[in-house]
Amino acid sequence: MIDAWQQVVNTLARATQVPAALIMRVHANDIEVFISAETADSPYQKGATEHLDSGLYCERVMDTRQMLRVPDALADPQWANNPDVPLGMISYCGLPLTWPTGEIFGTICILDNRANPFTPLAQELLSAFRETAQAGLATVYQQSLLRDVNTHLEELAATRAQDIAQENSRYRIILDALSESVIIGSPQSGKILDVNRAFCESLGYTRKEALILSPTDFDPSMDAQRFASELGSLAPDQQIRFETCHRRRDGDEFPVEVTVVRAEIHGQTQLIGVSRDISERVAADSAIRESAQRHRALINNTAIGIIQCDIDGRLQEVNPAFASLLGRTVEELSGLPVTSLIHPEDAPSCARAFQDLLHGQTEHARLELRFLRRDGAVVWTDFSLSRQQNDVGAVTRIFCMAQDITQRICAEQTALLKESHYRSVVETSGDGFWAVSGDGVIIDVNQAYCALSGYTREELLRLKITDLEALEQQVDVDARMQQIIRNGHAVFETQHRRKSGEIWNAEVSATHLAQEPGTFFGFVRDISERKQGELRLQQAKAQAEAASRAKTEFLAIMSHEIRTPINVMLGMGELMEESCAKEHQRKLLRKQKEAGKALLALIETTLELARLEQGALSLKNADFVLLDLLRATIELFEQNARAKGLALELQIAGPMPHSVRADETRLRQILFNLISNAIKFTESGSVTVSIAPLPEMPHGVRIRVTDTGIGIPAEHQEHIFEHFTQVDSSLSRKYGGSGLGLAITKHLAIHMGGAIRLRSEQGVGSVFEVDLPLPPSAPALESVPAQATPDASAPLRILLVEDSEDNQMLIRAFLQKTPHALEVVNDGAAAVRLVCDGGAFDVALMDIQMPRLNGLEATRAIRQWELQQEGAHLPIIALTAHAFAEDKSLAIAAGCDDYLTKPIKKSDLLAAIEALAATPCSES
Numbered sequence: 001m002i003d004a005w006q007q008v009v010n011t012l013a014r015a016t017q018v019p020a021a022l023i024m025r026v027h028a029n030d031i032e033v034f035i036s037a038e039t040a041d042s043p044y045q046k047g048a049t050e051h052l053d054s055g056l057y058c059e060r061v062m063d064t065r066q067m068l069r070v071p072d073a074l075a076d077p078q079w080a081n082n083p084d085v086p087l088g089m090i091s092y093c094g095l096p097l098t099w100p101t102g103e104i105f106g107t108i109c110i111l112d113n114r115a116n117p118f119t120p121l122a123q124e125l126l127s128a129f130r131e132t133a134q135a136g137l138a139t140v141y142q143q144s145l146l147r148d149v150n151t152h153l154e155e156l157a158a159t160r161a162q163d164i165a166q167e168n169s170r171y172r173i174i175l176d177a178l179s180e181s182v183i184i185g186s187p188q189s190g191k192i193l194d195v196n197r198a199f200c201e202s203l204g205y206t207r208k209e210a211l212i213l214s215p216t217d218f219d220p221s222m223d224a225q226r227f228a229s230e231l232g233s234l235a236p237d238q239q240i241r242f243e244t245c246h247r248r249r250d251g252d253e254f255p256v257e258v259t260v261v262r263a264e265i266h267g268q269t270q271l272i273g274v275s276r277d278i279s280e281r282v283a284a285d286s287a288i289r290e291s292a293q294r295h296r297a298l299i300n301n302t303a304i305g306i307i308q309c310d311i312d313g314r315l316q317e318v319n320p321a322f323a324s325l326l327g328r329t330v331e332e333l334s335g336l337p338v339t340s341l342i343h344p345e346d347a348p349s350c351a352r353a354f355q356d357l358l359h360g361q362t363e364h365a366r367l368e369l370r371f372l373r374r375d376g377a378v379v380w381t382d383f384s385l386s387r388q389q390n391d392v393g394a395v396t397r398i399f400c401m402a403q404d405i406t407q408r409i410c411a412e413q414t415a416l417l418k419e420s421h422y423r424s425v426v427e428t429s430g431d432g433f434w435a436v437s438g439d440g441v442i443i444d445v446n447q448a449y450c451a452l453s454g455y456t457r458e459e460l461l462r463l464k465i466t467d468l469e470a471l472e473q474q475v476d477v478d479a480r481m482q483q484i485i486r487n488g489h490a491v492f493e494t495q496h497r498r499k500s501g502e503i504w505n506a507e508v509s510a511t512h513l514a515q516e517p518g519t520f521f522g523f524v525r526d527i528s529e530r531k532q533g534e535l536r537l538q539q540a541k542a543q544a545e546a547a548s549r550a551k552t553e554f555l556a557i558m559s560h561e562i563r564t565p566i567n568v569m570l571g572m573g574e575l576m577e578e579s580c581a582k583e584h585q586r587k588l589l590r591k592q593k594e595a596g597k598a599l600l601a602l603i604e605t606t607l608e609l610a611r612l613e614q615g616a617l618s619l620k621n622a623d624f625v626l627l628d629l630l631r632a633t634i635e636l637f638e639q640n641a642r643a644k645g646l647a648l649e650l651q652i653a654g655p656m657p658h659s660v661r662a663d664e665t666r667l668r669q670i671l672f673n674l675i676s677n678a679i680k681f682t683e684s685g686s687v688t689v690s691i692a693p694l695p696e697m698p699h700g701v702r703i704r705v706t707d708t709g710i711g712i713p714a715e716h717q718e719h720i721f722e723h724f725t726q727v728d729s730s731l732s733r734k735y736g737g738s739g740l741g742l743a744i745t746k747h748l749a750i751h752m753g754g755a756i757r758l759r760s761e762q763g764v765g766s767v768f769e770v771d772l773p774l775p776p777s778a779p780a781l782e783s784v785p786a787q788a789t790p791d792a793s794a795p796l797r798i799l800l801v802e803d804s805e806d807n808q809m810l811i812r813a814f815l816q817k818t819p820h821a822l823e824v825v826n827d828g829a830a831a832v833r834l835v836c837d838g839g840a841f842d843v844a845l846m847d848i849q850m851p852r853l854n855g856l857e858a859t860r861a862i863r864q865w866e867l868q869q870e871g872a873h874l875p876i877i878a879l880t881a882h883a884f885a886e887d888k889s890l891a892i893a894a895g896c897d898d899y900l901t902k903p904i905k906k907s908d909l910l911a912a913i914e915a916l917a918a919t920p921c922s923e924s
């Protein structure tokens with residue numbers, strides 16, 4: 001185009017005959033000589049520029065957009081500063097050049113170095129050439145326009161390509177970032193076109209491997225037919241969702257939920273499948289299903305009634321327990337309003353509870369409701385209600401549980417009834433009543449206790465039971481509480497303090513309530529009067545006991561006094577018997593001895609009475625020949641019987657043991673009493689003593705004393721064994737006696753393990769029957785002689801300490817024919833002196849009752865001296881008339897080695913001496 005324009009301006013300059021023809025163009029703030037006609041005298045160079053606002057002719061053309069014609073600038077002062085004038089160009093004609101858009105391009109002009117008016121032809125030529133330039137401009141413009149469009153299109157294409165690349169990579173990233181598996185495939189062939197990372201990972205394939213799979217490879221349930229009918233035939237944008245199982249490369253299967261959509265991508269129809277692993281959901285669903293089944297089983301099998309109601313209170317679901325509670329079936333209850341099953345009195349409270357739940361006032365409710373069974377019976381229930389809400393908080397149903405509490409309610413009602421009974425019993429009781437809790441606080445009292453204690457009920461309920469106890473420490477109370485808890489009950493006496501401070505004696509019968517551990521109740525009785533009575537009784541008893549002791553002491557002294565002379569008499573008799581040659585005299589002496597023994601036995605009897613009254617009777621069992629005893633005892637009465645003309649005989653009925661082990665003296669005493677009574681109260685006829693075995697008692701023997709005497713009237717028979725009881729108690733009575741014999745006999749029989757009874761008829765006679773256990777002696781013992789004579793060969797030095805000359809004589813006589821030497825002193829003091837002065841004795845015989853120093857004191861002194869001297873132990877045998885057991889213990893305690901009771905038998909004395917003398921000192 002530049003060339004074309006050069007042609008134009010060259011031609012224009014030539015045609016108009018001017019030195020300069022130009023095409024100027026605006027370039028930023030300058031105006032530039034764009035094309036200059038190639039004439040010889042043109043002062044303008046191509047590319048020369050001039051700043052706009054310089055006052056050029058062209059500036060004016062561009063401003064006015066009209067032709068400018070300056071015929072002579074020199075003649076027109078407005079062009080005085082025009083830079084063209086100095087160049088010699090004083091005339092000018094120009095036209096504007098514009099782009100097709102109307103924007104200024106520049107000018108086309110012709111200039112002359114002389115005044116030139118520019119002919120119309122010249123102006124036409126200029127216009128014509130201007131059109132040509134203008135057309136060129138249009139062409140340039142269009143070309144530049146096309147170039148721009150092209151560039152723009154190229155840029156657009158580049159951007160688009162970049163976008164597509166970016167889109168592709170974004171698509172891949174997104175696809176691979178998805179946790180769900182994505183499969184893109186062809187709807188016709190089922191061929192897999194693309195898969196994402198999740199698909200590969202979940203199935204264990206690489207992408208490359210996945211792209212050659214077919215749907216049946218990973219979905220065992222999918223075959224070609226199903227694919228074609230379900231997936232291949234999907235309409236555009238239609239989607240389908242189904243659950244199936246996918247199989248991993250290793251063969252494992254897992255449940256998935258698949259969504260498939262048919263879509264057009266890049267003009268291609270494709271199936272896009274998204275699958276999600278639903279193993280967890282399936283497991284959760286199955287857990288929920290199992291839980292629901294368990295739940296259902298629980299509801300169906302529980303003993304608690306469970307119901308579900310709609311919000312109108314109608315039964316939607318009922319479990320069998322609820323139906324059976326009401327004696328109905330599950331089916332017949334369904335749909336019924338729950339209130340129609342409730343007792344009319346309880347229905348309003350149930351309805352209220354429903355409303356409260358529905359309106360959100362409460363979340364749960366619990367009440368005791370009575371339901372009515374089909375047969376009309378009332379069932380008490382513990383009824384709980386709760387509500388179920390949906391997501392927006394609206395109540396959708398009400399759940400209820402009903403537990404049968406009829407039994408408990410009945411028990412409570414019974415308890416209430418009992419409580420009222422209890423209250424009336426407690427209040428009407430004359431005794432005081434209290435109930436305390438485990439910490440001793442009083443929780444209940446009756447009116448009687450208020451009256452006894454002087455407190456009001458309100459005051460008592462603020463106190464502890466210990467506040468009322470007068471004497472005891474808290475520990476005592478605790479110990480007693482423990483005792484009551486252990487035994488459940490205790491009766492005890494204590495002292496309480498009234499409000500006034502007065503102390504009173506109380507008898508408390510306390511019980512611990514096992515069903516309410518820690519709670520006690522007690523009935524309290526005022527026993528102050530009884531206590532005073534008991535005190536009086538105790539005093540009276542103490543007095544009586546003192547009197548009894550005095551009597552016993554008196555008896556002991558008397559027995560001593562009587563025994564001593566009898567002892568001497570019997571001893572003498574024994575000596576005489578030994579020295580007497582004539583058999584007849586010896587027999588008399590024996591009888592005298594027997595009588596003396598009987599007398600001693602009587603004294604014993606008197607003592608026995610004292611012992612019996614003190615309950616201190618002791619049996620001395622030994623072996624003896626039973627029939628010998630019977631015969632000897634009967635023999636004692638032969639003379640009496642003969643004198644009265646009575647037949648006295650012994651009958652032995654059945655086999656009897658030869659030797660028995662029992663208390664011989666007691667048995668003799670029994671026989672003596674019964675036979676002497678029989679002879680005493682029989683005037684004519686006979687007295688028979690019979691003995692027979694008694695099979696019903698072990699080792700039993702029955703001794704019967706039968707007489708044909710006066711007999712005992714029936715009215716006296718009942719009391720005849722009591723003390724001091726006689727049939728004839730008048731002063732003028734015919735028969736002597738004390739009335740003690742039968743009483744003692746009965747005591748003895750019982751004490752020996754037997755019994756006594758009487759059969760009698762007045763005027764006919766009496767039978768006294770005594771049953772006793774008399775065990776036979778051991779065979780070895782039976783063969784031993786009853787009294788072995790000690791070996792008297794070793795001579796001993798014996799010291800006798802005895803104040804009674806008679807007894808001194810007796811002992812001396814006993815020891816006369818022995819080798820022993822006897823030394824005698826009269827009292828304890830002399831004996832101690834003798835022993836301590838070195839009198840070497842082998843045995844001492846120590847009387848206990850002596851003047852100055854008695855036997856016990858003397859023994860103690862000797863033992864003391866022995867201890868100091870470290871001397872040998874002197875065996876001491878105590879001799880006493882005292883018959884009480886405690887005397888023996890006193891003697892032994894004082895230091896005596898043995899003990900002999902007077903009257904002393906020679907054989908016993910010798911045996912005791914020998915036994916002690918033979919005992920080594922260390923054993924003493």
Ligand code: ADP
Nearest residue numbers: 677678681711725726727737738739740741742
């Ligand atoms: P005592 O004979 O010393 O009076 P007992 O106690 O031995 O005392 O007897 C009490 C009474 O029993 C006698 O007084 C007598 O009335 C009556 N009695 C005892 N034995 C007989 C008997 N065999 N025959 C008739 N009466 C008897």
